[in-house]
Amino acid sequence: MSAPATIVDVRGVDVELGGRRILTDVNFSVRSGDFTGLIGSNGAGKTTLLRLMLGLVQPTQGEVVWPSHAREQRRVGYVPQKVALDVDVPLRVRDFVALGDDGHRYGLRRRTPDTWRRVHDVLDAVEASDLAERRIGALSGGELQRVLMAHALVSAPELLLLDEPLANLDPGATEDIVSLLARVREREHVAILLSAHDINSLLGVMDRVVYIANAHVASGPTDEVVRPDVLSKLYGHHVDVVRVHGRFLVVTGTTSQEPVAEHPDLVVE
Ligand SMILES: Nc1ncnc2c1ncn2[C@@H]1O[C@H](COP(=O)(O)OP(=O)(O)O)[C@@H](O)[C@H]1O
Ligand SMILES: [Mg+2]
Numbered sequence: 001m002s003a004p005a006t007i008v009d010v011r012g013v014d015v016e017l018g019g020r021r022i023l024t025d026v027n028f029s030v031r032s033g034d035f036t037g038l039i040g041s042n043g044a045g046k047t048t049l050l051r052l053m054l055g056l057v058q059p060t061q062g063e064v065v066w067p068s069h070a071r072e073q074r075r076v077g078y079v080p081q082k083v084a085l086d087v088d089v090p091l092r093v094r095d096f097v098a099l100g101d102d103g104h105r106y107g108l109r110r111r112t113p114d115t116w117r118r119v120h121d122v123l124d125a126v127e128a129s130d131l132a133e134r135r136i137g138a139l140s141g142g143e144l145q146r147v148l149m150a151h152a153l154v155s156a157p158e159l160l161l162l163d164e165p166l167a168n169l170d171p172g173a174t175e176d177i178v179s180l181l182a183r184v185r186e187r188e189h190v191a192i193l194l195s196a197h198d199i200n201s202l203l204g205v206m207d208r209v210v211y212i213a214n215a216h217v218a219s220g221p222t223d224e225v226v227r228p229d230v231l232s233k234l235y236g237h238h239v240d241v242v243r244v245h246g247r248f249l250v251v252t253g254t255t256s257q258e259p260v261a262e263h264p265d266l267v268v269e
Contacts, residue, residue, distance in 0.1 A: 005068065007159050007191055008053060012062035022048050025098035026062070028219035030159060037202040037222075038195040047081060049163050050214065053193075054078055077122040077190070081109055081163040085144070087137035093147050094119050094132040100151035111117055122150040125187050127180060143172060146180075153188055161182075162194040163249030164202055173262055174201045182185035183207065199226065200247045213252075222255050224251070241261070 007030050015023040022045045028265040030036055040046050053064055054076065066074055077100075097119045098111060123129045128146040131139065139147060145165060152160055162181075166174050182205045185192050197211065198204060199222075209226065210219040213232065218225050218234045225231075226248055231239040235252055242249040 004033055006031050007068075009064070009067060010053070012046045013052065013059040013064065014061035015045070015057060016060050017048065017057070019061050021033070023052075023212075023217070024086040024215045026217045027038060028217060030193055032158065032191055033185070033189065033190045033194075033207055034211055035185055035206050036191070036193045036208045037206040038193055038210045038212070039197070039199045039202075040195075041197055044212040045215065046212060047163055047259050048209075049217075050193070050195060053161065054118075060118070067141040071204070075155065076161070077146045077155065077157035077166060078153050079145075079160070079162045081167065081195075082164075083144070085137055089135075089137050091136045091202065092132070093128075093134050093136055093139070095125070096136045097123060097147065097154055100154040107251060115125055118154055118156075119150075122149075122153045122188075125153065125184055126150045141168075144192060145177070153184070153190070154176040156188070159191045160188075160193060162192065164197070166194075166196050166198075178202060178205055199250070203246070203248070 007090075009029040010026055013022065013023060013178040015026075026049065038046050038049065048057055052059060055064070066130055098115055101115060101118065105246065113186055120129070120132070123132055125234045126149045128143065128148040128150060131143055131147060134143075136144075136147070141144050149160075149162075157161070164178055165181075169177065178201055181192055181194065182243075184190065203222070206222060208220060210217055210223045210230070213231070213234050216234055220231050228239055231241060231252075233248065237253060240251040242251065
């Protein structure tokens with residue numbers, strides 16, 4: 001079997017924001033069909049890395065290469081972490097999802113029966129068909145999240161970027177979204193790169209990890225990255241990795257600036 005095609009290659013990238021180095025010499029690639037977890041604590045640079053891939057942040061060094069496509073043909077869907085929505089906006093879910101198909105590949109165009117078929121199809125893929133006629137402002141957080149995924153999927157992207165879709169979800173809802181994404185990946189043949197601060201909820205579905213700490217990235221198959229030697233090198237100090245009941249406990253130790261109670265990598269059940 002031939003190796004999956006590379007969708008995007010991040011090569012030797014540095015990013016500075018506000019005069020501060022946020023990312024240093026970041027290298028990784030995403031291949032067709034991969035489910036990748038982008039893991040790091042708050043402020044590690046996850047959102048910055050996603051925005052870099054979207055071309056919304058420019059690197060000071062290195063480049064982001066999409067080997068098979070010219071810029072205007074890139075097929076990338078994005079579900080940002082925060083979406084500001086006017087609760088009074090008189091827009092139905094199906095019209096909002098259809099908007100995801102504008103501009104990217106075809107420019108503005110009129111809705112055709114094909115558009116509506118596709119809208120129906122992606123709402124079905126995210127198990128939100130029953131929401132089609134609802135007003136966008138009247139959705140619950142969980143419903144809105146599915147609709148945002150449909151919006152990002154309607155143009156049939158080959159890569160779907162999701163920024164912390166599991167933040168603020170209870171364990172049951174987290175499991176539901178993770179298994180939904182696993183089904184979406186199969187059905188839509190889409191690679192997924194999803195940022196999260198806890199690696200454990202993704203262990204059942206993720207093939208690869210891009211782990212950010214200390215402005216650096218380690219990437220590869222999960223078992224090759226989430227190891228004491230690799231993470232100690234990444235953090236620049238000793239890190240323990242313990243596997244308890246099938247979950248990872250990454251103990252990064254403390255410094256005077258990093259009280260342990262506030263360190264999100266320290267996952268204690
Ligand atoms: N526009 C900006 N200007 C200056 N600093 C920024 C900007 N955006 C993000 N940062 C800083 O970059 C770091 C990484 O932020 P971010 O990518 O949002 O992290 P994460 O998504 O992992 O929580 C943080 O320290 C944040 O304060
Ligand atoms: Mg973020």
